[in-house]
Amino acid sequence: MKRNKWIITTILLIIVMLTACGTKNTEKQESVKTKTQEETKENTEEKKTTEEYVAGTSQDDATLIPEGKKITGKLKSYEEGWYSFKTGNDAGTSYSISFLVSTMQGKLWCNLYDESGTKIEYKPSFDDGKAETITLDNLEKNKTYCFSLESATNATIGYTFIVRNSNEDVTVVNQNISESKGKLQDEDIIPGSNQYDATLIPLGTKVYRELEKNNHNAWFAFTTGDEVGDIYNITIINRSNDVRSVFCSLVDEYGEVLDSENSSDDGKASTIAADQLDINTTYYVGVTTDEASTTEYSLFVKDSNRENTAYRTVGNVPEARGASNTDEIYAGSNQDDPAWIPFETEVTGTMKQEEGKAWFAFTTGEDADTTYKINLENHTQDSYAVYAILRDEFGESIGKNIVCSGGKTATTDFTKLKPNTPYFIQLLSKENFKEDEKVEYSISIETSEDKSALSMNAKKTFEVPFEINETQIQFVANEATFIDEATAKEVLKPVAEAILANPDNAVLISGTTATYGNQESCVELSNRRAEAVKNLLVNTYKVPDSQLQTVGLGYEADPFERGADVNSNGDFVESEGKKNRRVVILDVDDPIAQKILR
Numbered sequence: 001m002k003r004n005k006w007i008i009t010t011i012l013l014i015i016v017m018l019t020a021c022g023t024k025n026t027e028k029q030e031s032v033k034t035k036t037q038e039e040t041k042e043n044t045e046e047k048k049t050t051e052e053y054v055a056g057t058s059q060d061d062a063t064l065i066p067e068g069k070k071i072t073g074k075l076k077s078y079e080e081g082w083y084s085f086k087t088g089n090d091a092g093t094s095y096s097i098s099f100l101v102s103t104m105q106g107k108l109w110c111n112l113y114d115e116s117g118t119k120i121e122y123k124p125s126f127d128d129g130k131a132e133t134i135t136l137d138n139l140e141k142n143k144t145y146c147f148s149l150e151s152a153t154n155a156t157i158g159y160t161f162i163v164r165n166s167n168e169d170v171t172v173v174n175q176n177i178s179e180s181k182g183k184l185q186d187e188d189i190i191p192g193s194n195q196y197d198a199t200l201i202p203l204g205t206k207v208y209r210e211l212e213k214n215n216h217n218a219w220f221a222f223t224t225g226d227e228v229g230d231i232y233n234i235t236i237i238n239r240s241n242d243v244r245s246v247f248c249s250l251v252d253e254y255g256e257v258l259d260s261e262n263s264s265d266d267g268k269a270s271t272i273a274a275d276q277l278d279i280n281t282t283y284y285v286g287v288t289t290d291e292a293s294t295t296e297y298s299l300f301v302k303d304s305n306r307e308n309t310a311y312r313t314v315g316n317v318p319e320a321r322g323a324s325n326t327d328e329i330y331a332g333s334n335q336d337d338p339a340w341i342p343f344e345t346e347v348t349g350t351m352k353q354e355e356g357k358a359w360f361a362f363t364t365g366e367d368a369d370t371t372y373k374i375n376l377e378n379h380t381q382d383s384y385a386v387y388a389i390l391r392d393e394f395g396e397s398i399g400k401n402i403v404c405s406g407g408k409t410a411t412t413d414f415t416k417l418k419p420n421t422p423y424f425i426q427l428l429s430k431e432n433f434k435e436d437e438k439v440e441y442s443i444s445i446e447t448s449e450d451k452s453a454l455s456m457n458a459k460k461t462f463e464v465p466f467e468i469n470e471t472q473i474q475f476v477a478n479e480a481t482f483i484d485e486a487t488a489k490e491v492l493k494p495v496a497e498a499i500l501a502n503p504d505n506a507v508l509i510s511g512t513t514a515t516y517g518n519q520e521s522c523v524e525l526s527n528r529r530a531e532a533v534k535n536l537l538v539n540t541y542k543v544p545d546s547q548l549q550t551v552g553l554g555y556e557a558d559p560f561e562r563g564a565d566v567n568s569n570g571d572f573v574e575s576e577g578k579k580n581r582r583v584v585i586l587d588v589d590d591p592i593a594q595k596i597l598r
Contacts, residue, residue: 055081055149059117062146065163067095070196072102072160075151084146085163091141098133098254099149099161100125102194104217106157109150110134115143124152125159129194129217130286131255160196189471189578191218195251195284200575202563203232205471206300206315208239208336211246211287213294218287222301223575224277226568230305234272234285235394237336238263239296243289246297250274251284258283263297266357267334268426269395273304280567298336310561311592312420313467313584317494319422320585322363322463331358335395335424346444348379351386351429352437358427362445363463364417371448372414374402374425379440381407386441389426390414398423404441420464460587461502465560466495468533469582480528482536489540492533495585496541499548506588509533509550510596512558514577515565519554527552533583549588551596559592560584 053071056062062082065071075081087095101108104127111122112134125132139145151157189207192198198221201207211218224232236248242265249260250272263270277283289295314320316336323342331349332338338361341347349358364370378386388402388410398417404410417423429439472491474483482488499507511526511533530550537543555562563576586593 053083055083058082059113059146059148064144067163067165070160070162072158073149074156074158075108075149076156077151077154079151081149081159082146083149083161084144086144087139087141088165089141090167093139093141094166095136095139096133096164096254097136097147097161098131098164099159100129100131100194100196100255101127102129102158102160102197103127103156104193105153106155107152108157108159109152110147110161111150112136112145112147114145120145127217128286128288129192129219130249130251130257131195131253133254133256135254160194162196191220191287193217193219195219195255195286198284200282201299201301202469202471202576202579204300204302204561204563205469205579206298207471208296208298209287211289211295211297213292216288216290216295220285220287220299221282222285223282223573224279225303225306225564226279227303227305228279229275230277230303231273231275232277232283233302233304233394234261234274235269235300235302236261236263236271236287237269237298237334237395238265238267239298239334239336240293241265241267241333243291243293243295245291246287246289246295248272248299249286249288251286253282253284266426266428267332267336267359268391269335269393271394271396273394280569306564311465311559313465313560314422315467315469315472317466317498319361319363320462320464320466321498322460331360331427333357333359335359335391335426338424341425341443341445343445343447343449346375346442348440348442351427351439351441357429360425360427360443361422362425363422364419365447365449366419367449368416368419370415370417370419372417373411373446374414375409375411375444375446376402376404376427377409377442378404378406379442380438383407383437383439384429386439387428388412388443389428391424391426393422393424406439459505460590461498461505461507462586462590465584465586465590465592467560467582467584468492468495469580470578475529475532475581478525480525480532482532485536488533488536492536493541496537496543499537499543500541503544503547506547506549508586508588508590508593508596509548510560510584510586510593511550511552512560512562512580512582512584513555514572514580515555515562516572516577519556522554523552523557525552526554530583549597553596555580557596559596 053063053065055073059082062084064084073081099110106127108125112120114120121134123132123134149159189201198219200221234250238246244265245262247262250258259272261270261272323340329339329347338359341360341362376388383406386404390398399414402410402412473488476483509530511530513522513526534548534550538545563579565573565576565580567573
């Protein structure tokens with residue numbers, strides 16, 4: 001009997017143990033299953049594109065979105081879209097919702113609510129392409145907050161937004177520009193239509209664009225360098241005579257306008273001088289106008305504190321060619337399109353009713369102690385005075401203005417001008433001429449430089465090396481094939497004309513690359529691209545083969561001003577790499593070319 005009891009007890013213990021083990025195994029399996037499901041869910045969330053975060057229709061079904069991710073969507077007329085986010089474990093963390101209207105027309109409201117449905121904050125965004133931001137400093141930790149994006153427009157509108165916390169470092173720009181290290185992009189420098197679609201531009205590279213008739217928002221971005229306290233000049237020029245103003249705004253990542261300028265129809269450059277920008281940070285530049293017509297403009301951003309001992313290049317043929325060797329010199333209509341005056345040469349002109357302005361330019365020599373004398377004569381008796389204003393590339397006036405009354409001559413000396421630097425002369429008279437009124441004038445520039453040296457400079461095809469970088473012509477990645485040969489031909493046409501006009505001058509086409517990869521392979525690639533440019537000049541424009549030489553420099557042997565395409569952390573900066581993928585064209589007899597060829 002005792003033995004039977006022992007057997008029964010043993011069997012019961014075994015059953016209990018097996019049941020317990022089964023429970024543990026089941027728990028383990030459930031745990032693995034749950035963990036796998038969570039991992040799958042997380043992976044799915046990571047793989048979601050911005051378009052897949054479809055807005056909910058109410059607070060109860062608001063779509064939970066991750067922080068630091070750009071989300072896009074659309075709203076029909078007066079429709080609402082609902083989203084939510086969850087705060088973290090750290091008390092005192094600030095959160096922000098930055099949002100904008102991504103279509104050309106529309107108005108959008110962002111309304112923030114707590115879990116009980118109480119509205120905490122709200123703010124509108126308009127169709128200027130600039131982000132608006134709601135900043136939240138006192139949200140509770142581990143709580144879910146909801147916000148609605150509400151259309152206030154009788155049409156379908158697009159929107160973009162991003163939720164961030166103060167512990168994140170997020171930059172939102174056109175990702176086509178920073179897709180991969182060292183990879184050539186197929187896109188030209190085409191501006192975005194809003195801040196979150198802004199296109200990165202290299203520092204020091206001038207961009208020429210148009211504001212289209214029905215789309216008056218253009219957005220660019222640039223990245224600051226490593227040096228604290230550097231001044232960044234954002235310069236815009238209105239190139240359209242019939243457009244009164246082009247507006248330029250400097251904006252941070254949250255849409256706060258840090259400064260703004262406008263360029264009027266006098267053709268003068270207008271510049272924002274930003275001296276309080278954070279290092280290695282992306283800032284945004286918005287360009288717009290109130291005019292209904294197509295508007296031409298140019299824009300460039302320059303780090304004016306950056307010391308550069310490399311050789312200067314320019315990106316437009318007239319400035320590269322410098323003073324004309326012909327007898328016919330016609331004044332330009334803006335600072336981007338001046339007439340380059342040879343020293344010791346008198347230039348005459350007439351300002352009529354439809355003009356009232358004229359632009360000239362010259363490039364200083366190598367000696368910093370040279371004196372430059374500007375002579376202005378007003379040939380029209382009893383006319384309104386003519387004013388001559390000397391300006392730098394940023395539009396700032398230099399020294400005192402020259403005022404010349406009717407029938408008089410005025411002269412002013414300028415000293416301490418920077419060597420090897422372009423300066424611009426703006427001539428103005430009364431803005432509103434009568435129909436039959438005009439003012440005839442003459443202008444000349446004298447210099448204390450050695451006249452024989454000036455004579456030698458006048459014989460060059462290019463007084464300053466001419467640069468064609470990736471913002472103008474693009475090659476297929478790692479190839480010497482033009483992506484758009486028609487565009488390449490258009491860019492190279494004035495180059496061909498300049499070379500053909502100087503048949504006795506040989507020209508060197510120098511190829512350079514971004515600072516990425518093996519120098520030896522970069523030399524080979526840059527040489528093939530220089531050859532591609534040469535072949536296009538020869539085959540399309542019949543430039544004599546004997547007049548052209550080529551050389552590949554890669555990046556280590558590049559003597560010209562380069563973009564800072566590697567920052568202090570060793571990271572590649574694609575927007576600056578675009579400046580360094582280029583060809584530089586200069587006279588073979590230029591001392592720079594001789595140094596390269598040696």
